[in-house]
Amino acid sequence: PIPHFLRIPPIPAVVSSLNHESVPSPLTSLLDFRRPEGQMASTASRFVPSFTRPAEKVIRQFIRELGSVDRLFVMTGAGISTESGIPDYRSAGVGQYARTNHRPVTHQEFMGSQHTRQRFWARNFLAWPRFRDAQPNETHRTIAKWERSDRFHWLVTQNVDGLHTKAGSNRLTELHGCGHRVKCMECDYTMSREDLQSLLSSLNPLWTSMESPGELNPDGDVTIEEGAEKTFKLADCPSCDGVLKTDVVFFGDNVPRSDVDLCYEKASVEESDGVLVLGSSLSVMSGYRFVHHASLRNLPIFIVNIGPTRADHLATHRIHCIASMIVPRI
Known part of the structure; x- marks a missing residue:
């Protein structure tokens, strides 16, 4: 029988800011500003936290100061993909941690338990069509266009959704990997996630007729009823029969040393003269360390994020809003 799945309703978000104007942002296609302050945005923007638009003079000053940077190092987080329908973990009210009790699988849990x-692959299988079909938004597309400028140096993303690549970015490090790739943990054989979907579909024909339940999670899966995964058959590595895993750095795992060294190099004063952080709380050390590294070298730090970040004390310029309110104007 087809399992019954749980649907998790969104919870309203409340995020406030000081010294800002309470006026609508230009995101009228995504946010419904007719709602009373503090209430949830429209369904299309349910993963974007509520915020108050900064004063226009604050926005202009931020952009003007950023214009003094000649070699820009950019770091992005989950906050830039919420407008593409992919939630983040930590946003007040609308992030996964606020809406659910679900926590992502750790590397140790994945490798230690069949x-x-x-369960991971059953959830990922159902969510894949939506995760695969997510499209870049204006922020992704604008950053990709920046590569045509000599003033853009390098992009590091903490996201695993592949939307920067879809938008056309090439000078890019995917710090935590990409959910569009699959890797064998034994022999390093790699394949596309889409090819694995075909393989899993052939092994689980009944599951192919199921609709994806509930909300998409930040890690590219959905929540299913406990025990439903028992009928799901796993695929082994086509090369060595080893364990297949998405090419993503799970919680509890380490970013490859080669990627860490490259990011330190790109964020160095020898290569960059300014850092722009977009849509990230910088809560995890994997991203925060590069901002800290740049700060120690007296590079200006620009941060655009709705909520607080771990690096706010390092920021030379800070603005509380969604990235798409700033990025297209740079």
């Missing part, structure tokens, strides 16, 4: 892998 049942954990079975």
